[in-house]
Amino acid sequence: MTAFLARNLKRKLVTLFLVTVVSFLIIHLAPGEPAQVDPLNPKFTPEMVERFRRAFHLDRPLPIQYVLFYRDLFTGRSVSWKDNRPVLEKIGERFLNSLPLFAAGTLLTWTLAFPLGIHAAVRRGGFFDRGTAFFAYGFISLPGFFFAYLLILLVVNTLAVPVLGMETYGFEDAPVLYRLNDRLWHLLLPAGLGSATGIAVLSRYVRSQMLEVIHQDYVRTARAKGLPEETVLYKHALRNALLPFLTMFGLLLPGLVGGSVIIESIFSWPGLGRLAYEAILARDYPVILTLNFIAAVLVLLGTLLSDLLYAAADPRIRLE
């Protein structure tokens, strides 16, 4: 086990290093200047552009820029090129905003998808199965912003309550209970929308996995023993169908950073996804690269986590 961890970590560190190199190169080889430099502004004399480039180390050779950037990142000194604020502070602030959205969405997805998928598998070809299939494919194939607009229009026009942002604007002086519920309300639509797509995808996986195990001998045995149907499905069948989901569960982590740019933009949610999107538009390299680095770390951690979970769940797998 320890040997496995050591080996695995070593390999992951190499991967991480390669990721940092490649992402650094991609960003720096793509054309464009940081947003503070406007090449078509008559007020920017060439000397000033040069000074900006020097201040951002853009005049140094790429390997040195690389070292300088990651030195600043690890010592917590890198600042955003857009507003000179420390990158980690910006990311931390947005992370806390994104967290409730992520938590609520994930919770709804990873609970509801299972009963839905199992039910559809058991009643294969039935009305319920076809109905969920219809909605699932609808959510998968239609773009999220389309539903978002429909939903906002519907809610605003029928209930006449605000849905944008993390809280109702100008509601700061209300009693705590009101403000708490106000925040919950603002969470509902974006989290609901996010999880709807998640459920659509995940429940289809659950269904197909269940279909594979449901006709196995041990399921028949369980039924023959006279166990209640629920125990048969949720204990004997589901446990064996769960294995592939461990991989998916591991890949949940990077979703923390990627988030959902579109949902966050439409709902004016000041989250991490929007931060990343705006950083890309402004060519704010430190923010982009830091987020990229964090995402890479989370992906690697996620895979490690799913490896470990496999070992725990499947007695046939030994980590050596």
Added chain:
Amino acid sequence: MGTRRILLGLPLAVSTLLLQSILWVPTYEEQTRGNPGRLEEFIQASIGDAAVLNPILSTDAASAEIEQLVFAGLLDRDEHLRLRGKLAESWSVREEAFFSVPAGEGQETEEAERVAALLRRCRAQPDGLPPEVRASLANIEEIAVEPPRRERREILGASGETLHLHLSIPPRLRLLLTRVDPDLFPRLEVVVGEGYFLRFRPETHLEAVPPLGVEEKRRIAEELLPPVEHNPVIEFRLRPGLTFHDGHPLTAEDVRFTWQAVMDPRNLSPRASDFEPVKEVRLPDPLTAVVVYKRLHAPALASWTLGILPRHRLDDNALQAEALASGKDPASFGIRHSRFNRQPVGGGPFVFREWKSDRHIRLERFAEYFEGPPEYRRFSFRVIPDLLTQEMEFYAGTIDAYAVQPHQAARLAGDPRFQHFSGTSFAYTYIGYNLRRPPFDDPRVRRALGLAVPVEQILEAVLYGQGERTSGPFPRQTPFYDPQVEPLPHDPEAAGRLLEEAGWRPGPDGLLEKDGRRLRFTLITNSGNDIRKSILTIVQDAWKRLGIEVRTDLVEWSVFIRERIHRLDFDAVVLGWSMGVEPDLYPIWHSSQTGPHQLNFVGYRHPEADALITRIRQEYDPDRQVALCRKLHARIAADQPVTFLYAGKWTAVLDRRIVIRERQGGEIHHRPIEATATGNYRYHFHRWVKLSERPLFTVQ
């Protein structure tokens, strides 16, 4: 069994928790009507958040919008876009002019005294002199001789070594002028003799260690000891009793500090080019700032609309203290790193209160504002990154203004709840030709290409009428734009004739050719701009009809700038310029700015235009500046270095309950919001109020 219950019960519980919250949320109705405070708050929606709230650092429009409210400059623009005093009660412009006398060693003082006496005599008895020379002489207030002096300097040489310079500055004549006179020296030559000033040899007064080559020595000497020197002087008188929002008095010290902050290389201020010509800022008393310039630079005056920074918050002591308090290295800590940029303190009509990134910025009115506090108690800036959701919030009454799109404005056109404004923007779109390349070096070809472009059709079909034709390089609503200069008409036949005149005749396949070469080129623009893309197609079609082989290409913005524009590698481009009020065309149209990475990338060169552009930069008299600009406009329109297409229009929608409040004595009355002659509907913003009922104004 447990698992199923958990899998169903948990989401159910969470959903219930989330759903019940609807009962606690205020409706739009409660937010707007049941809340009297809402009427006193103006909420502006914006697509993007501000970046830095510091007028010497910011480059984005969102930050500028907030800074305008939080900070105040010495000057401001009035309804007709003329400069007027803001923090400055008044200002005056005069000049100190210097020249060195050409004379042999040891005779300089004598010669200087002689010329001074000559000038004094001519000023006293100007009979027989031409009238313009008399005017220039009458403008001289005082003539003095500055004694010779020696100076040592160290500068960096061309190859990076340190040069020790010994200057023996000869006696110079100092002339105090009551107003700036760019023609002073040519006119004085009538008195002192033709070519007098050029006879002074600066290099004879310079010793360098190590010695320099002849050319370099002359260059350095000319720079350090120019034979003649104009030093325009602007004297600002500040209003007494001004304070910053924190109660600290705002004085001339802060004015000087703002200039120093802009020029401090550590701050990397994007405004540095505006303030580079400032030589020094003298402070004779706390309410007077005397700004002395190194050379004639008329746009300098307008640069004082820049918001004044509080010295006591940002000087070295304050920054040191802040660096130490936040555990940062004081040596590398500058204004760019200060938390001031997120909690600004200025002298403008609104006090900064709160900034939540990507959510909102809140301002509150400044009760001690010298023009009287604004009528709105609060100004809020909400970040809503989606156009459609902005519109919905506007309908719901939770924002008062947003960047309304033309099609959205059209939707609201008939609604009695709203009032509409529209005007021409300070920008134009054009087709630029690379004048270095044939066939664009021939003005007839450029004119023919312009004549063939159906601009009216572009306005109609692409812009839905949201644009106006323009014929020259100045914004249409400024006085610098000459309405007498007509835009090119759409006349393909005349275009054909012109091309024939230029030697382009149809070949066997009907395409134009000259000396066996086809008339063919590529028209490019940046991708991501649908309007420009449509223009590309329309223009390509119009030119094809003339028999020109036009290819088109769309290039991603940064590649477009870096590989094509900066490297001057293009035939023709569709692009736009957005401009300020100031009529300084030097970077965009002067022949010295035609190199790679410079902005006159079309390569326009014309000696008359150059002279006018330089002269406009030196002209401090607004009326004469207008006359010069109109001449320049006509010159550029005649040359057609680019085809001027149109200036876009902006639209704005406001609740009709927002009106202007007039207070006269103790009486209050209201009148509807009107745009100024130059199209600025927000000009009277500080007097806006929102009434609880829609007012009825009688038509007058």
